[in-house]
Amino acid sequence: MDPLQELLDWATSHGVKLNGIAPERIPGRGIGVLATRDIETDEIVLDVPTNCLRTLSTVPKARLRRLGDNKNISVHGILAADLALDSSGKFAPWDAVVPRSEDLVGLPLTWHPDLQALLPQHAAELLAGQKTKFARDWDAVAGAFPELIKGKGKNGGKEGVGMDRYRHAWLLVNSRTFYYLDAALKKRRSTSRDDHMTLQPVADLFNHADEGGCHVAFGGDGFAFRATAPCRKGEEVKICYGRHGGDFLLAEYGFVMRENCWDEVLLDEVVLKRLDEAQKKRLEDAGFLGRYVLDRDTVCHRTQVALRLLCCKVGEWMRFVNGSDDGEGSQGAVDTLLLELLREYVVIIEDRVDGIRVLEVGERSQVDMLIERWEQIRKLVDTRIASLEGEITT
């Protein structure tokens, strides 16, 4: 039988209700969810009861006991251990449709370090966070389940096949969990919002849309997915994973979107190098050092503050920071400086893309994805340059 049909049979026998939707393979997006009839706004298209979820509460007690009181492992890490070690067959129809390792090569955690080194700043920071978290989780899991450390890993590493299997499970958890909180999670000490997660077979087949996706509501009985816009038969039904820019989608989900109304880029690389140590200290003390964001329309207030420090006398800058000066008088100088910095950034972007093109590592799809991401950033920067040029000359 078709594995997707088996998953649906399994899910419906566990109380999952699909209404006017069905999963299908979609070129370039793995599996997604299509409308099988016209869907109206506010229709509930999917109901997932709590008994279908894979959470901390469904991890066998014996497995949890072996992890002991280890505070270093995250809930993410425990769920991944459960996926990697599970041989119960309880979720077999789901295991049969989730992406295999070769389907996850878009996630930068799987990339060659030379390619990782050419990620945009925000994506690189997210990746660094993942590496630290993964290393901690793997340490805890490898210590508790030494039977996982056997054979040679894909990269011939001493950690063995177990680490590859664990990383695959860890990435599945990374890219397909939903926010969730229950008694077990509340009881567990030292959990943060990041630990409030669950895996949901079937619901995890929805792809992401920046706008117009189904609304996901989580209550005591489970999850309900409600259409927020009409969807015609045959169209893809999506949800919004969050208002994420392209760097986040690339680092955490391993894909790039052609159009994304939430896209943004960090300008720290060009702004910070203009600041001397005293200016950095001043900005730090005021809470404005770093995280200078350009989105599809404009730069953020933090950028306005940092650039004003480079254009104004300190007194005027302080009045802008405390809100007693609206900054109108210095806006022209700030815009001129911003234009200069954005032009500098264009040169950096071109350099990065050239650097990626000459690399002889990584898979074609990874290289293409990284170049596409830099091209998106270039588009954001070029758009702002064009509008600043128009504003400055008029």
Ligand SMILES: C[S@@+](CC[C@H](N)C(=O)[O-])C[C@H]1O[C@@H](n2cnc3c(N)ncnc32)[C@H](O)[C@@H]1O
């Ligand atoms: C929650 S899963 C969605 C189901 C997934 N497509 C599958 O085949 O199982 C998230 C993954 O789907 C893919 N994805 C989600 N939204 C996408 C989009 N708009 N474009 C391309 N890929 C997308 C990414 O690989 C992401 O990591």
